[in-house]
Amino acid sequence: MLVGDPVSNLTGLKLAHLQSSGGFYKDGGAGWVSPELAVIVTKEVYAQCDPLDGVEDGWIANFEGCSPDLSSLLCEADNQENCLTQAQIDAVNNVARPVELEYEIANGLTGHSGYPWGNVAWQGSFAGSRPQPSTPAPNVGGNDSYVYGLGDGYHRFMIAQDAEAVSLGFDPNDESVRDRIVEVSSILDATNPDLSPLHARNGKLILYAGGASEVPPAEVAAYWKRVLETVGEDKVAEFSRFYIFPSINHGGVGPEGMPNQSDLFSALEAWVETGEAPGELINQSKSGEITRPLCQYPTWPQYQSGDVNAASSFKCVN
């Protein structure tokens, strides 16, 4: 099986949708960030996190090491341009904040990992094109935060079971919604980490995730860690691999011209048909001119020396 950006913890993702977008809409939209300001934020994120992998190439390979401090973007005076208020900085930081539940959903989970930094299209995904959403939000598109529309539908139809319910300010830890969230989680979520039946059937699994995806790679990694704990590292190595594609979302969109693809299907085919287990693979740009190693999680490609466009100049490190 070839599995990309799995939303196994759908409940957690929906709650992350509402939490992340809710930060921009709070207090009448005080923290809302325009597309123009988002460009400034993204530039600062890349300025801090791009060099962490050893080369400033417009690509964040060390996504787990990326935890930018945006305080330098804080406005120093009223009516200043090209800077953010504290409310806006808080709302941007809130996107990366994990969802923390005071109770357990399916398979003992207690929340969801936050979103990654470095998504070049984050503003539309999380903030939308105006400071307050429509009520209700359209399912797809419109002027609202894309993820708010997704979370709003989840809340109104699955949790509140009231099409008129308002999702702004939704708190998953509120006593009134806990039981229903747990019930829906038991129906929707696919978070069982016991993949030993797949191993027993001699199945093979290649799992991959975009390092800047709105399907957060940290949540895919969290699932992977639970699989390792449950099944055992040695056994997992016999039938499964997990790769992260840095800086891209789950559709392959990322920094222009940088690597975003690998022939994973051929790797899977070779593993199943000839027993050749995949190791480090090649991640390349659409043109094929820029290559990087596609590293097995938790390693990531660090620049060593030589041609910055050649995979051979990089090493998978942790």
Ligand SMILES: [Ca+2]
């Ligand atoms: Ca870099």
